[in-house]
Amino acid sequence: MIIVMKPGAAASSIEAVIRHIKNAGLQAHLSAGEEVTIIGVVGNKARLAHDNLAIFKDVDKIVPVSESYKLANKKFHPEPTIISAGTATIGPDNLTVIAGPCAVESEEQLLAIARAVKASGATILRGGAYKPRTSPYSFQGLEEEGLRFMQAASAQTGLAAICEVVSLEAISAAVKYVDMIQIGARNMQNFYLLKEAGKSGLPVLLKRGLSATIEEWLNAAEYIVAEGNPNVILCERGIRTFETATRNTLDISAVAVLKQKTHLPVIVDPSHSTGSYRYVPAMAKAAVACGADGLMIEVHNDPANALSDGPQSLTFEKFDLLCKELRPFCSVTGRSF
Ligand code: PEP
Ligand code: MN
Numbered sequence: 001m002i003i004v005m006k007p008g009a010a011a012s013s014i015e016a017v018i019r020h021i022k023n024a025g026l027q028a029h030l031s032a033g034e035e036v037t038i039i040g041v042v043g044n045k046a047r048l049a050h051d052n053l054a055i056f057k058d059v060d061k062i063v064p065v066s067e068s069y070k071l072a073n074k075k076f077h078p079e080p081t082i083i084s085a086g087t088a089t090i091g092p093d094n095l096t097v098i099a100g101p102c103a104v105e106s107e108e109q110l111l112a113i114a115r116a117v118k119a120s121g122a123t124i125l126r127g128g129a130y131k132p133r134t135s136p137y138s139f140q141g142l143e144e145e146g147l148r149f150m151q152a153a154s155a156q157t158g159l160a161a162i163c164e165v166v167s168l169e170a171i172s173a174a175v176k177y178v179d180m181i182q183i184g185a186r187n188m189q190n191f192y193l194l195k196e197a198g199k200s201g202l203p204v205l206l207k208r209g210l211s212a213t214i215e216e217w218l219n220a221a222e223y224i225v226a227e228g229n230p231n232v233i234l235c236e237r238g239i240r241t242f243e244t245a246t247r248n249t250l251d252i253s254a255v256a257v258l259k260q261k262t263h264l265p266v267i268v269d270p271s272h273s274t275g276s277y278r279y280v281p282a283m284a285k286a287a288v289a290c291g292a293d294g295l296m297i298e299v300h301n302d303p304a305n306a307l308s309d310g311p312q313s314l315t316f317e318k319f320d321l322l323c324k325e326l327r328p329f330c331s332v333t334g335r336s337f
Pocket of ligand 1: 102128132164183184185186207237272
């Protein structure tokens with residue numbers, strides 16, 4: 001449940017409510033907005049059942065929160081969350097473009113891509129060092145060496161860096177080299193990994209599972225935030241449907257739904273959701289038009305020879321053109337780019 005305080009509630013009244021919640025063995029989460037302060041209660045609220053918090057001074061109303069995710073819930077935190085990762089910011093005022101290769105292949109390849117995507121307007125460099133591939137015989141990633149190349153490319157360009165993690169060892173390595181970690185679609189419900197990501201101290205980009213509902217996805221985000229890490233970005237990357245014309249089906253409506261349900265930033269990955277470079281520009285524009293806070297796009301110097309996901313990767317020229325075409329979409333949605 002949440003306790004909504006009256007506009008201009010005294011600090012002593014807010015403290016009294018928090019003390020009461022804590023004395024019942026529950027957690028109190030404060031969200032101080034411009035107008036009103038909201039106090040979210042996490043824990044077994046039956047412990048508060050016999051107390052009438054409504055009679056506390058400056059309490060306006062008590063609202064039950066029926067959803068199982070609380071800290072990720074917009075009711076707990078009505079203002080949109082703004083996340084900083086290295087030199088980049090993700091939130092409602094700008095469009096954050098994350099771009100780079102599916103997999104880090106070599107230091108030279110990564111640096112060339114980093115320079116190109118930065119020149120076009122990206123602020124975060126992506127690159128997989130640990131690749132969760134469908135086949136065990138496909139390229140699995142350069143692991144810690146790939147992370148070192150990410151750090152070097154980030155240092156030389158000023159871009160923030162993000163890398164997917166697939167294990168506790170990968171998290172321990174990633175915190176030494178990159179600004180942000182990614183939990184991929186296949187690990188969205190790896191609850192142990194989610195908790196460890198929550199403890200990492202780095203912002204976490206959480207991709208939607210291949211057949212996860214939005215509610216399951218928000219509960220996965222809750223696992224991370226419940227570890228004391230409020231910096232979670234949700235990434236819609238397409239879901240499994242009966243359709244085979246695209247690699248997955250981009251659930252663009254998820255952006256609109258999430259904007260109602262959570263304060264966490266929402267981004268869209270038009271590369272994995274479509275599987276073809278041909279559809280990436282249209283889906284990227286649709287994402288911005290419907291309110292996404294950012295995009296994650298695969299870009300490669302030589303898609304025909306990429307070690308993974310070449311068919312969906314944009315060349316430097318196509319990525320540059322897309323960034324130019326996105327600018328008017330940012331203007332009409334009130335975002336800077
Ligand atoms: C990726 O971003 O490299 C990736 C593997 O994506 P997903 O988890 O969405 O398949
Ligand atoms: Mn990929």
